[in-house]
Amino acid sequence: xxxxxxxxxxxxxxxxxxxxxxxxxxxxxxxxxxxxxxxxxxxxxxxxxxxxxxxxxxxxxxxxxxxxxxxxxxxxxxxxxxxxxxxxxxxxxxxxxxxxxxxxxxxxxxxxxxxxxxxxxxxxxxxxxxxxxxxxxxxxxxxxxxxxxxxxxxxxxxxxxxxxxxxxxxxxxxxxxxxxxxxxxxxxxxxxxxxxxxxxxxxxxxxxxxxxxxxxxxxxxxxxxxxxxxxxxxxxxxxxxxxxxxxxxxxxxxxxxxxxxxxxxxxxxxxxxxxxxxxxxxxxxxxxxxxxxxxxxxxxxxxxxxxxxxxxxxxxxxxxxxxxxxxxxxxxxxxxxxxxxxxxxxxxxxxxxxxxxxxxxxxxxxxxxxxxxxxxxxxxxxxxxxxxxxxxxxxxxxxxxxxxxxxxxxxxxxxxxxxxxxxxxxxxxxxxxxxxxxxxxxxxxxxxxxxxxxxxxxxxxxx
Ligand code: LLP
Numbered sequence: 207x208x209x210x211x212x213x214x215x216x217x218x219x220x221x222x223x224x225x226x227x228x229x230x231x232x233x234x235x236x237x238x239x240x241x242x243x244x245x246x247x248x249x250x251x252x253x254x255x256x257x258x259x260x261x262x263x264x265x266x267x268x269x270x271x272x273x274x275x276x277x278x279x280x281x282x283x284x285x286x287x288x289x290x291x292x293x294x295x296x297x298x299x300x301x302x303x304x305x306x307x308x309x310x311x312x313x314x315x316x317x318x319x320x321x322x323x324x325x326x327x328x329x330x331x332x333x334x335x336x337x338x339x340x341x342x343x344x345x346x347x348x349x350x351x352x353x354x355x356x357x358x359x360x361x362x363x364x365x366x367x368x369x370x371x372x373x374x375x376x377x378x379x380x381x382x383x384x385x386x387x388x389x390x391x392x393x394x395x396x397x398x399x400x401x402x403x404x405x406x407x408x409x410x411x412x413x414x415x416x417x418x419x420x421x422x423x424x425x426x427x428x429x430x431x432x433x434x435x436x437x438x439x440x441x442x443x444x445x446x447x448x449x450x451x452x453x454x455x456x457x458x459x460x461x462x463x464x465x466x467x468x469x470x471x472x473x474x475x476x477x478x479x480x481x482x483x484x485x486x487x488x489x490x491x492x493x494x495x496x497x498x499x500x501x502x503x504x505x506x507x508x509x510x511x512x513x514x515x516x517x518x519x520x521x522x523x524x525x526x527x528x529x530x531x532x533x534x535x536x537x538x539x540x541x542x543x544x545x546x547x548x549x550x551x552x553x554x555x556x557x558x559x560x561x562x563x564x565x566x567x568x569x570x571x572x573x574x575x576x577x578x579x580x581x582x583x584x585x586x587x588x589x590x591x592x593x594x595x596x597x598x599x600x601x602x603x604x605x606x607x608x609x610x611x612x613x614x615x616x617x618x619x620x621x622x623x624x625x626x627x628x629x630x631x632x633x634x635x636x637x638x639x640x641x642x643x644x645x646x647x648x649x650x651x652x653x654x655x656x657x658x659x660x661x662x663x664x665x666x667x668x669x
Contacts, residue, residue, distance in 0.1 A: 560594010
């Protein structure tokens with residue numbers, strides 16, 4: 207993800223400061239299709255359209271800031287993942303990336319399953335009609351109520367994350383007269399090359415049960431002893447925004463070794479292996495994500511090879527992409543409010559949203575792109591920092607990016623690849639009203655999550 211400083215290219219100040227940016231693009235009006243949703247284009251008048259609708263019209267109708275989600279792109283990505291893995295594997299969309307009832311319906315129609323990690327996500331999934339047996343329930347500290355609900359509605363699997371949970375789920379299921387299908391989430395000790403906060407398979411963190419020291423093997427022993435649970439497989443999720451499959455290779459190797467140990471000790475071959483999600487997407491032109499077909503091929507080969515070596519039947523594989531499906535399908539549209547050129551540094555462009563609709567830059571040092579979308583411009587590129595309207599200097603949406611030097615208040619700018627972990631991690635900081643999500647398809651736009659209102663804020667504040 208790292209980019210080197212490039213003090214090159216025209217600008218209204220002569221020297222560019224140090225920063226994480228590439229050389230300015232030769233034409234700021236060109237939209238790199240790598241980072242934009244599939245139906246995004248510029249029309250003959252220079253205005254950007256999505257699903258055939260001009261963003262200026264969308265801003266008028268739905269206001270800013272707002273997330274616009276390209277439904278055709280979302281569906282195409284679901285199909286690409288389902289096709290890539292085929293009928294002998296299962297794709298679970300990770301709902302934490304972005305979940306709404308419309309999205310659940312699309313997933314269902316495109317043949318995907320759903321991974322949820324809270325009672326709220328479970329409610330949304332069930333309310334939208336996702337069959338419970340196509341839902342996996344995750345979480346490192348599921349409450350008794352969440353477990354009881356998940357078991358009673360009959361979720362397809364609960365992914366066990368601790369020794370306490372093995373007993374909790376087994377007892378709840380037994381009390382309800384059920385046998386719950388479960389997987390055990392293990393930590394394989396892989397260092398994923400991503401930000402520390404989104405890496406999850408090294409041992410010193412809260413998720414999963416370590417393979418190290420025989421803890422995972424002990425978890426298997428305890429699970430197999432309890433009647434309320436049926437152990438169907440082992441789960442591993444190594445982290446997020448990962449671009450190469452070498453981490454998965456190590457994870458698969460270690461999980462398969464555990465499967466072989468289980469066979470040797472208990473005489474059973476577990477039928478499933480889940481390799482989690484985590485595949486990266488392009489946030490900027492410098493990122494090169496892999497296609498689902500490539501990923502599926504690589505993961506299938508890795509698991510098959512490891513199983514052959516261990517003389518095991520190849521288990522059914524499942525994966526849980528979240529970001530790779532929804533991330534690229536949406537952009538956030540903002541209106542420019544103020545512009546402050548700081549000589550020798552950069553120009554601060556304040557927009558009408560900020561860290562309340564995209565916390566990723568502040569939290570993970572994430573990089574994003576940005577473009578002027580309400581018109582074209584032939585002005586020189588200026589190094590800009592897009593900031594929000596919150597009372598915090600870390601309220602940065604795009605750290606370093608080039609925008610045309612004639613940018614003016616009232617212009618609309620858009621930040622692509624904000625479909626994942628932006629609306630789902632949005633907050634009400636400074637009593638900001640969380641933006642709507644508007645689905646756009648074939649010339650039609652409809653709100654799928656409405657904008658919050660001040661009445662919503664006051665409703666929670668009971669006085
Ligand atoms: N499966 C499990 C068990 C997970 O914990 C996650 C993500 C996924 C699948 C989906 O990962 P994805 O394919 O979306 O990378 N808020 C952070 C990401 C946190 C991911 C948490 N777990 C961010 O904005 O980058």
